[in-house]
Amino acid sequence: MNGTGACIARKDKTVLLECGHPGFGAAGMELADYAELVKSLPAYHTYRITPLSLWNAAAGGMTAEQIIASLRRLARWGVPAGLEEEIGRLVTRYGRLTLHAGTADSRLVLLRADSPALLDELAGLAGLDALQLRRTGELECACPAVSRGLLKQELTRLGYPVLDYAGYREGQGLSLAWTGVGLEETGGNPGTFGLRPYQQEAVRLFYGMGGSGVVVLPCGAGKTVVGLAVIEKLQCETLILTSNTTSVEQWREELLQRTSLQSGEIGEYTGERREVRPVTLATYQMLTHRRSKEEDFVHMSLFNERNWGLIIYDEVHLLPAPVFRATADIQATRRLGLTATLIREDGREGDVFSLIGPRCYELPWRSLEKQGWIAAVECVELVVPMDSALRSRYLYAGGKEQFRLAAGNPSKAEAAAGIIAEHAGARVLVIGQYLDQLEALAACLDAPLITGKTPQRERNRLYEAFNEGALNVLVVSKVANFAVNLPDASVAIEVSGAYGSRQEEAQRLGRILRPKQGENRAYFYTLVTGDSREQEFALRRRLFLTEQGYEYAVRTAGPQEEALL
Template sequence: MTTTPAGPLIVQGDKTVLLEVDHPDADAARRAIAPFAELERAPEHVHTYRLTPLGLWNARAAGHDAEQVVAVLLQYSRYPVPHALLVDVAETMARYGRLQLMDHPTHGLVLHALDRAVLEEVLRSRRTAGLLGTRLDQDDVVVHPSERGRLKQVLLKLGWPAEDLAGYVDGEAHPIDLTTEGWSLRPYQQQAVDGFWHGGSGVVVLPCGAGKTIVGAAAMARSGTTTLILVTNTVSARQWRDELLRRTSLTEDEIGEYSGSRKEVRPVTIATYQVLTTKRKGVYTHLELLDARDWGLVLYDEVHLLPAPIFRMTADLQARRRLGLTATLVREDGREDEVFSLIGPKRFDAPWKEIESQGYIAPADCVEVRLTLPDHDRMAYAMAEPEERYRLAAAAVGKNDVVERLVARHPEDQVLVIGQYLDQLELLADHLDAPLITGQTTVRERQRLFDAFRSGEVTRLVVSKVANFSVDLPEAAVAIQVSGSFGSRQEEAQRLGRIMRPKADGRTAHFYAVVARDTVDQEFAAHRQRFLAEQGYAYRIVDAEDLAKDPASD
């Protein structure tokens, strides 16, 4: 007689949640806790999650209540869940929305309290000084409209995140239709648009390759207004323009590019973060773009990469609908709370494995190839200053041979080699006889090489971190990562995303990380992999010497 094993979770009083990866219910438990728990560590057998106020508030804003969260913890926990933790979950989630920003019929924007004691507490905080006006009654205080964003930031930091119900200006009408001949919105894309529109503003989290641009286009069509789209770089701006021309009724004359090379303001304007954050004599010279039209929608591409000045600018845009698009809400600077308060909470989040199982992104095989440094390199590493060690390990010459062997295993595939250090990439490009794209490559040359890669004219491409985001390379089936931005989880997600578009023949995508053993390179690799582990992707670890004996990665 077989017995069902106890649950896969161990829920602890310090708000950590341990997940036994090999348990038969591990995948179901991972999906169930994903809306409210954040992954902290992901070694081979037990993953560690943590319950945080921001994670619980995001879940609350997305429509999950404390009863559901508690039910999930009780259902999957192996041992009794500490009662104090369940109480804390319920009380933390109950803090969201006790204060509301609302439109008053005669006094405009007000802060309305569902709990008067909370209102008294925040009124007595020095942090709210200058953000609030006249007190109308026991439950309502006038808010200066220009301070709507800053007040939300302060309230979040005080532990009382406000629910923003104040609505939005309509903006200048500009009809936009989706041209769905030969295609239609996928169910999850429609759910993402509906979730955003119902919430008014917020963030949609979708895997790379799952069609975030189409979600943006559909939101624009739903809005039917002038739209400002903020993107990471000029290549991304032009990809957005091309996709909008292909998927919507917009014409070239209706779409403007506002970048280093062009300054066009049109009903739909695509601007780069870089140009908006350019300063001259201490002044942001292009801020007028935010008021150049009566924008009805502001769209933030790759919201996890938003530069700090854009947050400050966004604080002044609270009366506009705002949509953030990203593959991961992880920010390496820890400013997820700014995204929550200024752009909005997470409105839709689709686990990568779920989208993969529906056939909309390619299945991926993730392999970490560990290389042992030769004795002289190990000695040089040991004697180096701490700040030099990562570069020495990440750019180890021995990685070149490993990359060549990996490329040779995929003669029929389109292969991307991705890294951080230019001298390392130049050497690899020379070894592989492949073109190299870096930040110094002109936009025109980048586009030419990306087009050649898409068409199959070029089958090997060596790229720096400029290809981390917003580059559409649907034919890429193999990515080999040789170095990265230290332990950046968001970068790992972006790089895997480059190869996730489904292949016509259903092939599996291959993602290799080449790592120097017993160095900080290996430590950073473990940190980088956390986000993907949360999505259900397990890294197999193989020794560089055993590559020839590893048929599973062929």
């Protein structure tokens, strides 16, 4: 107990961080290492310490003693004894179970424990019997190698994380080198290529973990380059899975521009092409395609089409459930997850942890901003009023319809036009959820619209016109949430979103994070209808960005006072 700390630690594993405390910012960054922000209110932010947050901290090298010492520094009235004990119990579980290749039989993997009592404890847990886990010694059990992924998944769910030392296949070799043509400068000579320091560290830590893990970096920080660097280090054939066709094209462009690979060595496995080559790019949508709910997934065999030495899961937070199931079967292949946030709105972060790997590297967004690698962003929530007609409809609507009415508030068009006028000459993205709203906005703003129905060729033409400055305003649906390379976009206006999706808010802000010429600043506006259910969801949407240190200035449409949240 220090009497002046910024936090109140509670026995239920929640931590309250006082927003008005002088140490608020530093304390929030420290808590983010081992806790998750779950509520953001004006007076206090609420963090929750979970088994997964502690195991990811442990994977990064933190000990229970370090976590408890951190809490003791931050907690105004001390750390409840029960909480210290719980942290110690959970953190020390990480590393007690390890998985190894079968010594005499390659069809088996061996689960080893640091004490007989731990294996005795596991024997009484429901859910492991179906995996044919069989005791073979005082400190060892055997399991069929085909159940390697399912075993890790189930043990994580039961609260017993496993360190996987069972090894990986090398995969088919691939000769790949960096090239110096048209690559960004990194402090060296023009036209030369070098990884940024944090990218080098991410690759080092992934490789040091043995071959499975997740790298967490904000949009615009060069996650794709980290993926290329891992391929270059491993020199093996690679399957790259990503979120959409636009992303496939961007990966292909990066591979051709930054490496010695030739066009014929890179395959695209999408709705338009079925190419399987030494480096193959595919979409999650393609992998999960099936003709009916009763039939098998048509293209899941891609996982076994070649002797892959590495699988890269781009935007791993979007990984569909069927791909989790396929991933459980290929645990002998190295796996790299890339993402801007580990948050999954379906709550399956534990499956990412067990099947792709633990978080092996993460760098806070604000740290990258201070180093100039991403733009400094000002976040503003603009509260837009309802007119009397909309208010009358809203009052008599049901819950879901109330949110839909508030999100589609026609007054947002005028507010968006005002923001665009305020940033005259800037490249502006107007992003929303509902097609009718976006069509009306595009007409009002006299700007082109990109949706899921827009042909890929037309999307590319509009993106190129935007990047070249021929277009200053582009209205986009959620298809632009991911993997859209618009480096000069400096203003984003979010007019509607998917309820309280923290993941979506982070991705949308990420559209404007690439470094800018001059002052290196960008602006993120989210338009929210006042006195409506949309405001409740807006609080949840910004949780992840609040955890990263972003503050939202709240303004009312029109000349009003500002407040910080």
